[in-house]
Amino acid sequence: MSSTTAAVPTEHPEPPFPSAVVEEMLKLFLKAVRAHQLYLHNNPTYVRALEAARGAFAPVWEHTDEISLVVTETELRWESVPVLTEGEKASDSLPWILFKDGVRELRLQKGFEHSEMVALLDMIQRVRKGSPDEDDLLTMFWEQEFLYMRYRYVDVGGEGGSPLEVVSSEDRPRVIEQGAREELVETANNAIVNIADFDSTLYFLDEKEVAYMHSEVQKEYERDLRSNVIAAMLDIYENQADLSVRSEITEQLNHMVVHLLASAQFRPVAYLLREVAQIMQRAKDLSLAQRNAMGAIPDQISEPASLAQLIQSLDEAADLPAQEDLTALFEELRPSSLVTVFSWLVKVQNVRLRTLLETAASRLASANTTELVKLIAAHDASVAIEAMRRAGSLRTAAAVPPLAKVMTDGDAAMRLAGAQALAEIGSPGALQVLERAIDDVDRDVRVATARAIAARTYRPALPRVEAAVKGKDVRDADLTEKMAIFEAYGALCGEAGVPLLDGILNAKGFLARRDDPEVRACAAMALGRIGSEAAIAALRRAAGEKEAIVRNAINRALRGGPA
DSSP, X not given: OOOOOOOOOOOOOOOSSOHHHHHHHHHHHHHHHHHHHHSOTTOHHHHHHHHHHHHHHHHHHTTOSEEEEEEOSSEEEETTEEEEEXXXXXXXXXXXXXHHTTEEEEEEETTXXXXXXXXXXXXXXXXXXXXXXXOOHHHHHHHHTOSSEEEEEOOTTSSSOOOEEEOOSTTGXXXXXXXXXXXXXXXXXXXXXXXXXXTTSTTOOOHXXXXXXXXXXXXXXXXXXXXXXXXXXXXXXXXXXXXHHHHHHHHHHHHHHXXXXXXXXXXXXXXXXXXXXXXHHHOSOOOHHHHHHHHHHHHHHHSHHHHHHHHHHHHHOSSOOOHHHHHHHHTTOOGGGHHHHHHHHTTOOOHHHHHHHHHHHHHHHHHOHHHHHHGGGOSSHHHHHHHHHHHHHTTOGGGHHHHHHHHHHSXXXXXXXXXXXXXXXXXXXXXXXXXXXXXXXXXXXXXXXXXXXXXXXXXGGHHHHHHHHHSSXXXXXXXXXXHHHHHHHHHHHGXXXXXXXXXXXXXXXGGGOOOOHHHHHHHHHHHHHHOOHHHHHHHHHTTTOOOHHHHHHHHHHXXXXXX
């Protein structure tokens, strides 16, 4: 009687938590791998993919602090469950990339996604390129010294080899499994090199030579290869008159500007723009088409859309590039960029960036007054106001005609900016335009105008100022406006204005009623501004004044104090 024993299938224990959580994490990690390969690191698509991959680790860490993934040729397995499967051993398959270089297991610890995931993405991309000079994945792992990722591997160059587990840089002397410990330790001891063995050799370097070698190596590492490449391309362009060669170089330089800006490499861009300008001056054999094509390269950064996008990305960045790099870039902006710079001055939140934009705006405005004057008529109020402010600080006389139009047709904010600009320009034509604003309907414009006329002592405005002092409107105005009008009158009228001011301060009207105390106080300050003997006498006649505000003004005027 015979019997047969049925094969019992191997049963794997149930995973400690649903595998769907790990599958989703690896799915989003794989998307981050592809985005890392396809996009620049400041591209929104790449940033979103990276953040999504990091977020996918959170559900895993709710269940455990470490996850172990077994690597096969086509799969990643967790707790014997396939959680990432790629159908074939393709060159861009993540399991195959790990497997072919000997990696057999990855152990990811909590914190890996924030500290070391980007480094792993870099290594995967480098391995995918397959350059003959590139290190293999295990060498990259070893150099990186991961803290949150452990891995097991086999020596793919030998028959089998014992798997090794790298824990951290501090634990590396203990990573070899027991079976191969003695042999590998002996090999390692034999391979140790003692630098003291070479001290007495004929060709050992002295301290000065070592220091020189270190300095030269440091210089080589710090050398800006991008600028070298740009210089080489421009040399070829200048020396090769062939149309196809120059056309190709122009196209490549255009692409280079875009890529350098996208990667925040601003100093090479500034260098490129400066060199292009010099070549266009040196090269005498450029055709009109070549000159136009080459001249369009510096225009790229000054185009409104490109410059606005650049400023916005800088304003939103956590850290700005080096100030020297940004300064060099902004120094290459064209006059056409003034409108974009002006419009962003009021929007920028980053203090450092605003300071750099202010400097660039001042340089562009002072060097391009024609463009500056045009912007006073800009439809964007913020641009127009900034243009007026710059024209005033530069005392640009050519800005007076457009400012006169603003004082006639602009709204209150525009007229106020125009009045301040005219006051700073201070030319006879500017003050003549400003004089008409004494009767402006807006209180702030009237105050600014009166103060500017007083500061400039613009005597042709006296008739308008005197009419305002005698009029009813000033008596209904607030104290600030009253003081501005009377101060302007005191600055312009001289001795001839004493009787009017004396009458306001001291004379009694019908039924012994006097002017409002604020008006009388302002008249006292105007008399103090005149400062003649007649003016002082008028002040002393009111020395016994009972109204506190008038009495204080008289005392200040007699002392020659400020209003």
